[in-house]
Amino acid sequence: MSDTTQTGPMRAADGTPLKTSLARALRRQKLRALMLIAPLLIFVLVTFIAPIADMLFRSVENQIVSETLPNTVRALKDWDPKSEASPDEPVFAALAVDFQVAAEQKIHTKLGSRLNYEDPGISSLFRKTGRGADDIGKEFMGRFTDADKAWKDGETWAALMGSDAWLEKQAEWAAAKEDGAREPRFAPRSEAADALPLTADAYRTFARDTQATGRKGVPDTKPWPALFTALAQDLATASPEALAAVGGPSAGLLAPAATAVAGFEPFSYKETFVGIDKDWDKVSNWETIRLYSGNYTPGYFLNAVDLEKGVDGVQTRPEQQRIYLKLFWRTMWMSMLITFCCLLLGYPVAWLLANLRASTANVLMILVLLPFWTSLLVRTSAWKVLLQQQGVINDILVWLGLVDDANRLVMINNQFGTIVAMTHILLPFMILPLYSVMRTIPPSYLRAAKSLGATNWTAFWRVYFPQSVPGIGAGAILCFILAIGYYITPELVGGTQGVFISNRIAFHISSSLNWGLAAALGSILLGAVLLLYYVYDKIVGIDNVKLG
Structure with a gap:
């Protein structure tokens, strides 16, 4: 083998x-x-x-300030807000370039709206300045064109700021003018960008904006007045060696322009801005710009808990502006109360359905499901008719003599109206999980307990109720999570005392457009729900939650 x-x-x-x-x-x-x-x-x-x-x-993004006012943000780093004096001339000079470029792009109002969330009233300052800041550039445009008319032409600027390769492609594109052909993307001249940094950044934005519109080529477009402001500031600080290193067809204009700038009449940017609006001399406005100049900010979350950033750190907001913590607390306790009301009303109904004959229970189940076939707005509007002071319920109470006609009950536009309407809306979400769990509880358990000497209450509390806890848990979680997110019903029947935090979130998304604050409020609400879910899991156990 x-x-x-x-x-x-x-x-x-x-x-x-x-x-x-x-x-x-x-x-x-x-x-x-x-x-x-x-x-x-x-x-x-x-x-x-x-x-x-x-x-x-x-909820933390804040790039609009640094992207819209990049030079101003850098200049503000050297300013001490505790000096109780507005910034000096260099900051206003940087603001002149940034603001004119933003006004040409029509984004200065967006920045004003963003800062207005932190300092109400500052948006009007930005709107007003947008109408007057262009005069600064026109002043320098007149000075440069008086020195040399060539500065008026877009081709002069394109030849000065664009690279030789881009100028060559631009000439080919202009000569061909093919239908549908895209203008070559602007490429800056490196030595011009080194010698004239402010001008290079402004012209890059100008070229990108011009090419986005697609009406004319970059060399054929009239230069922005902001370019002249930036060029004047660059030429005032550029060294002759750096200017001499710039090449291109328009390089010969730089040396005479630098000489002309040295002879310009002194120009005060700070006086000009304060002349446009005296609020530019207010320290608080500059504090707001400086505090929210980072790419990311905790400001939205601070506002969401009635706090704010200040020069000395985090501080409490003024008393008349503290609303969000109150709304969070109201949302939580009213949602819990609504969930308890749903349990109080839904448990007997679910028990009745679970212990009736199947044919009878099926007929009654249709009544439970009937609200799902009716619009939410219709059901909420019906409660407005029922609960208002001249409504059906008050009329019946007056007719029965239980309420005086002159002292009708106020049951709408308050917390009571919100609780009643939302309990009615969420009640089926409590009944269905309870019913599905109770159907699985054998009736023989109760009979066995009674045969061993237990009373009806003892048999229910010691035998039946513990087995229905999974349905209570499922219904409670479902009703509570739905309740804290509702905003239509509280908006219609809650008035000023019955609205939830979700109503403020909807307001900031659709009306004030403060999406950052809305996102922060939503994040805190999500965190609160997850925390309560964790606590519920530790106390009750999420494994005990069943839908049948």
Whole structure:
């Protein structure tokens, strides 16, 4: 007999090691399973994860200040807000360039709106300045064109600031003028950018904005007045060696222009801005710009908890502006109260449905489901008719003599109206989980408890109720989470005392357009829900929650 004992690794039929073959088969199986659930994962990612991530980002994002006023933000680093004096001339000089460029792009009002969230009234300052800041550039435009008329031409600026390769492509594009052909993307001249940094940044924005509109080529477009302001500041500080290093067809204009700038009549940027609006001399406005000049800010979250950033650190907002903590507390306790009311009313109904004959229970279940077939607005409007002072309920109470006609009950536009309307709306979401769990509880358990001497109450409390807790947990979580996110019903029946934090979130999204604050409020609300969910899991146990 020959020795057939195998000393090497076990192999599959194709000769590969069995371990490798099994791992490959398992990998293919996991890949097929992943492909099956991929559409659902993509759907959840796009409709759930991505919006939450975007909300979290918007709650701290603050790049509009540094992107709109980059030179001003850098100049403000040397300013001490505790000096109780507005910044000096260099800061206003930087503001002159930044503000004119922003006004040409029509984004200065957006910046004003952003800062207005932190310092109410500052948006009007930005709007007013946008109408007058252009005069600064026109003043310098007149001085440069008086020295040399060539500065009026867009081709002069293009030849000075554009690279030789871009000028060549631009000439080819202008000569061809093919339908649909895109203008070559602007490329700056490196030595011009080194010698004239402010002008290079402003012209880059000018070229990008001009090419975005697509009406004319960059060399054919009239230069912005802001370019002349930036050029005057650059030439006043540039060294002759740096200017001499600039090449291109228009380089010969720089030396005479630098000489002309040295002979310009002194110009006070600070006096000009204060002349446009005296609020530019207010320290508080500059404090706001400086405090919110970072790319990211905790300001939205601070506002969401009635705090604000100050020169000395975080401080409490003025008393008349403290509303959000009150709304958060109101949202939480009213949602809990509404959930308790739903449980108080829904438990007997679910018990009745679970213990009736199937035919009778099915008929009554239609009444439970009937509200789902009626519009939410219709149901809420019906409660407005029922609860108002001249409504049906007050009329019946007056007719019965329980309430005097001159002292009708106020049951709408307050917390009572919100609780009643939302309890009615959310009641089916409590009944259905309770009913589905109670249907699984055998009636023989109660009979057995009674046969052992338990009273009706003892049998219910010691035997039946513990088995219905999973349904209570499911219904409570469902009602509570739905309640804290409702904003239509509280808006219609809550008045000023019955609105939730969700109403302020909707207001900031649709009306004030303060999306950052809305995102911060939503993030805090999400965190509060997750915290309560964690506490609930520790106390009750999420594994005990069942829908039947």
